[in-house]
Amino acid sequence: MSAQREVGIDRKRLEQSIDELGRIGATPRGGLTRVALTDEDKRGRDLMVRWMRDAGLRVSIDQMGNIFGERAGREPLPPVMMGSHIDSVPTGGKYDGQLGVLCGLETIRALDTHRIRTRHPVTLAIFTNEEGARFQPAMIASGVMAGKIALEDAYNVRDKDGIRLVDALERIGYLGSEPCVPRPLRAYLELHIEQGPFLEEEGRSVGVVDGIVGISWSRLSIHGVQDHAGPTPMRIRHDALVAAAEIVTGVRTIAKELGGDLVTTVGNLVVHPNIPNAIPGKITLSIDMRDPRDETLEVARRCLDAVVKAACEREGVRYELEHYWRVPFTPFAPDVVAAVERAATAVGAPFRHILSGAGHDAQYMAAIGPTGMIFVPSRDGRSHCEEEFTPMDDIEHGAATLFLAVLDLAERV
Numbered sequence: 001m002s003a004q005r006e007v008g009i010d011r012k013r014l015e016q017s018i019d020e021l022g023r024i025g026a027t028p029r030g031g032l033t034r035v036a037l038t039d040e041d042k043r044g045r046d047l048m049v050r051w052m053r054d055a056g057l058r059v060s061i062d063q064m065g066n067i068f069g070e071r072a073g074r075e076p077l078p079p080v081m082m083g084s085h086i087d088s089v090p091t092g093g094k095y096d097g098q099l100g101v102l103c104g105l106e107t108i109r110a111l112d113t114h115r116i117r118t119r120h121p122v123t124l125a126i127f128t129n130e131e132g133a134r135f136q137p138a139m140i141a142s143g144v145m146a147g148k149i150a151l152e153d154a155y156n157v158r159d160k161d162g163i164r165l166v167d168a169l170e171r172i173g174y175l176g177s178e179p180c181v182p183r184p185l186r187a188y189l190e191l192h193i194e195q196g197p198f199l200e201e202e203g204r205s206v207g208v209v210d211g212i213v214g215i216s217w218s219r220l221s222i223h224g225v226q227d228h229a230g231p232t233p234m235r236i237r238h239d240a241l242v243a244a245a246e247i248v249t250g251v252r253t254i255a256k257e258l259g260g261d262l263v264t265t266v267g268n269l270v271v272h273p274n275i276p277n278a279i280p281g282k283i284t285l286s287i288d289m290r291d292p293r294d295e296t297l298e299v300a301r302r303c304l305d306a307v308v309k310a311a312c313e314r315e316g317v318r319y320e321l322e323h324y325w326r327v328p329f330t331p332f333a334p335d336v337v338a339a340v341e342r343a344a345t346a347v348g349a350p351f352r353h354i355l356s357g358a359g360h361d362a363q364y365m366a367a368i369g370p371t372g373m374i375f376v377p378s379r380d381g382r383s384h385c386e387e388e389f390t391p392m393d394d395i396e397h398g399a400a401t402l403f404l405a406v407l408d409l410a411e412r413v
């Protein structure tokens with residue numbers, strides 16, 4: 001028996017929606033450029049709102065442009081909310097974000113098809129500017145909703161052209177009036193692509209996500225002595241880039257030595273004056289470290305202190321190291337995780353438990369109510385690129401899992 005007949009989602013209808021929304025901002029190489037609060041984002045939102053109204057949802061827009069569509073329940077209880085985002089990075093893919101929104105819409109449509117009236121209401125949410133490609137930080141709108149970012153601060157964030165977020169929201173007609181504040185939730189569930197290789201490597205179509213790893217960000221400035229690349233003998237040099245090079249490999253060694261799930265990255269490095277004939281006098285660089293265990297991140301920070309100190313002493317350069325941002329491990333709610341596992345089992349989807357290495361709106365939503373996520377595989381583990389791809393068989397398993405998990409959660413107290 002096909003999963004579709006068992007659980008009621010319509011694969012063909014879902015596939016058509018993915019194709020149709022994927023055409024808004026489509027790139028010639030099969031990807032998507034639909035950056036937050038651009039004309040493409042507006043067209044994507046307009047289509048989603050139309051589909052949500054066609055499905056009989058009561059649509060509202062909040063002060064951050066988050067879109068909510070509510071389907072009434074049998075009782076006036078807090079809703080089970082499904083959500084994700086439809087903005088993309090430039091030349092991104094057509095699965096990151098929009099797949100979660102469309103599987104949520106398919107869940108609503110399937111409830112209608114089968115004339116199911118759930119006990120709790122079911123809400124579909126679309127969050128503004130999840131990617132942070134245009135306005136930083138990422139996940140700014142769920143952050144405001146969770147009370148972690150002040151509305152005024154979010155409004156005044158500017159893109160690289162100096163346009164304020166609030167003005168961009170108003171321009172596309174999505175500056176809503178509904179307060180952007182925590183609301184009572186039965187549960188929040190987000191389906192998303194894995195963006196890593198594990199599900200595909202193991203031939204599994206569903207990831208039951210247990211939580212989002214902790215993140216530590218540090219910034220480092222190294223002050224060497226800028227001098228001429230010719231007449232300055234090697235023995236008297238204090239080269240900031242030589243120290244930085246040692247630190248870049250040292251940062252990787254931290255992950256290798258501590259092992260486990262720890263990942264460490266130097267992703268940004270700026271060299272001054274960055275010309276061929278001067279010894280680099282100043283370097284700034286970023287260090288991103290992630291692990292599910294907060295203790296490991298603490299140890300990794302101490303290792304980083306030691307690596308930086310040793311490398312800078314060897315080269316005789318000064319430095320400032322600042323650990324300026326830290327997000328602890330976000331565990332998901334055991335009852336939501338259990339509902340996802342039961343659903344995946346009922347669907348017959350090969351699944352495994354997994355952690356998210358990337359941030360999602362679910363991270364902030366977990367501060368508001370019981371939260372969980374469902375992952376589907378990413379081909380070659382790739383995302384944020386035009387090659388991003390998830391096979392339709394896996395999407396069907398993921399969507400059916402979402403449908404059953406929502407049904408399960410929406411019937412319980």
Ligand SMILES: [Zn+2]
Pocket residue numbers: 085096097130192
């Ligand atoms: Zn995403």
